[in-house]
Amino acid sequence: MKKLILRQKYLIDFTLSSLKRRLAKNLGLLLVYTLIVFLLASVMLFTHSLRREAGIILESSPEIILQRLVAGRHDLMPAEYLDRIGRIRGVTRKAGRLWGYFYDPAVQANYTLMVPRDRDLGQQEVVIGAGIARTRGVDVGDFLTFRSSDGRAFSFRVVDILEADAELVNADLLLVSEGTYRDFFGIPADRFTDIVLQVRNPSEVRKVAEKLTVLLPDARPILREEILRTYDSIFSWRQGIVFVLLGGSILAFVIFAWDKASGLSAEEKREIGILKAIGWETSDVIRMKFWEGSIVSLTAFLLGFILAYLHVFYGQAALFEPVLKGWAVIYPSFNPTPFVDGLQVATLFFFTVFPYTVATIIPIWQASITDPDAVMR
Template sequence: MLYFLRKQKYLIDYTLSSLLRRKGKSLGLLAVYSMIVFMLASVTLFSHALRHEAGLMLQASPEIILQRMEAGRHAMIPADYLQRIGQLRGVKQKAGRLWGYYYDPAVKANYTIMTGGQSETPLTNIIIGTGIARARGLDVGDYLTLRSQNGEAFSFQISALLDDKSELVSADLLLMSPQAFRRVFNIPEGLYTDLVLSVRNPREVIKVVEKLTQLLPDTRPILRDEVLRTYDSVFSWRQGILFVLLTGSILAFVIFAWDKASGLSAEERREIGILKAVGWETADVMRMKFWEGMIISLTAFLIGYLAAYAHVFYASASLFEPVLKGWAVLYPQFRLTPFVDGLQLATLFFFSVLPYIVATIIPIWRTSIADPDAVMR
């Protein structure tokens, strides 16, 4: 065992010094390799972090959202539906929600307007997200005027800004009292946008939904799990599309690696010839080349991965942002929570290191079987 380890150590030692002797060539390969890992890792890290974020965000949302449908479109739901639902076993809490969108021509953007609890916000006060504050140049104490449905203008004083930690969801959010919401959007008492139900036991959700659809046939229930599942597959699907697009560059890299490994300079050929002449066997030369590949692969993987980490979590993934998360006028500025897992690393490894190894096996073998006298002649 000790003999084996010592042998590998000497081989690595030799490989390192031979790589350093050919600085230009090794660095060129390393740069291209790291670039490939960097691109793949950026995409992976970014989409995983977004998925993670979406999961965290939805954790606090209610299990079931109930919307009334009218001719296949979402319509306001009467408050007495809450009574019609009555006491459903397993439902912990049910309530009506008021929310909507408001188009602000001044900044050409849509705000999402929601209502807080009855007493939380006074009638003339609003709380806004940092995205709106940035776009309109507003701060606490300033006034924001909204035009109501029938043309009247309402001024609201901004009593607070929403915490920028939640900016991913709250950038374009505007919170007001339910009364104010009804005045601005001209919604009569007794109507809600939708209903939310929270269910304590996740296994009962499906049953509760079944009862709801029987009780209120004109409604459509939306499950939190469904939303989560959709996010999950949409993000991995987008990541997959990017990967497919990057396949071209991976293939180019494979050809490049193949070419680098097979097109040996006369110098290197002589080196291998001398090694064989002094007693190295074919297997030894292949082992040496194996370590060369490992050293380059690991270094490139490390450099590429770290660069991607910095790119995604410190520079907000500026290169791939629009494709992966979509875009909007009031787009949130946010820093993602770093999220790394084994599956991610393994997938990345298969997309970068495996092609390199496969591409170099045959060229390495070709160089290793060369006869010493033939190459030194």
């Protein structure tokens, strides 16, 4: 056993010195390999944490959102619908919501205006998302002026800036009082944007939704799980697009690795011949080359993954932000909680280290079965 370990140690030592001797070639390979792992790992880590963050945020949102449809279009919800819903078994709370979009020509961006349920705001007070604060360059105590739908100017004093934790969804959010909201958009007092319902038992949600469809035929219930699923597929789709784009580079890398391995230099072939002539077995040579490949690929994998981790969780995934987060003007400053999924790491490992190993093993085997007497000729 000890002999076996020592033998492997000698092989690794020799491999390391071989790598050092062909430093330029191996550094080039390591660089390209690391870059590929970095790109793939960045996309994986980023989309995964986006999905996770979206899920966490939506967990606190209501189970059902009820929207009224007129000719297939979303319309304002009459307040009397709250009474028509009445008491449905399983529904613990129901409330009308007021929210909408506002286009700010000053920065050419859309804001989301909303009336908060858990916060009382004065007539001229506004709470803004961190994205708006950044884009407009305002802070608490500053004023923001917007022109309403009927042309009147509304001045708001910023009383608070929303927490950066949930910036993914509140970057472009403006919270105003109910009175101000209705006045600003000209929405009558007996209308809401939609109705939200809380259902405590998850297995009752679908049943409640069915009852709502019967009670209010012109309304459409949207379930939280559907929103989650939509988010999930949107992020998966975007991840897919990026992966397709990266597919080309992966292929190029496989060709590159194959070329590097199959194009063993005359010097390397001669070296293999010498080793065999002085008593190394074919399996020793293959093992040595296997260690060489493992050292390169594991180093590249670790480096690439660590760089991707830093890029995503500490560098705000600067490279992929626009594609993966969405095509908004106000980009959320998004700092996801560092999180690594074991299965994802394993998948990435399989898609990067495995092709490299396959691409290199055959040419190495071909070189290692060279007749040892080749060095005599």
